[in-house]
Amino acid sequence: MLQPLSLDVASRTDMRYSLEQLYQGRALQSFRSGQEICLRSDEVWVVIRGVVQLGTFYDTGDEALLGLACSSMPFGLPLTLIRPYHASALTDADVMRLTWTELEQSPVLAQNIFQHMARRLRQTEAVLAMVGYRRVEDRLRHLLLLLRQEVGQPVQEGTRLSVRLTHQQLANAIGTTRVTVTRLISQLREENWLIIDGDRHIILPIHVKA
Known part of the structure; x- marks a missing residue:
């Protein structure tokens, strides 16, 4: 049984505000629906607007959906052990790219990232529960x-x-x-x-x- 997420719209707005204050003048990167997002081992992306699809490929070549990164959610290779791991814009999306070093040097940003990683974790658990249904x-x-x-x-x-x-x-x-x-x-x-x-x-x- 799914329970409502505790993080509301206000918390997502706070995340965007923190990013804007910490990185004024940094341009967002825009991706069109279906466009692949290049991932690097030392970078974390944060969704500002839109939805990003996260997935992997089985040995058979079939694709598996791992989750959806929505507003204020982080994603990237430093945050997963899954390989191969890929991300693509499910809708037109604006995202901000941060280095792992920037996260380590900003306690405020790191705290916000942790909040929304917890949100991603709850989503992942919901996906795992879904797989358990036989029908x-x-x-x-x-x-x-x-x-x-x-x-x-x-x-x-x-x-x-x-x-x-x-x-x-x-x-x-x-x-x-x-x-x-x-x-x-x-x-x-x-x-x-x-x-x-x-x-x-x-x-x-x-x-x-x-």
């Missing part, structure tokens, strides 16, 4: 509830996922096939568990509970 349908529901928590925007019908994931991306995340996800999405629509809006974004209605 593919349960894994898909759990993933969509997690996405609602991370990237949901309130709308009249319920909560709209601000990112548009393909059926293949959803399939990679829950360890199944695109065909299965397509079938389950249709089933959940018939059950009124989800809605697809005119821009092909998923909306979870108000009555859908975690």
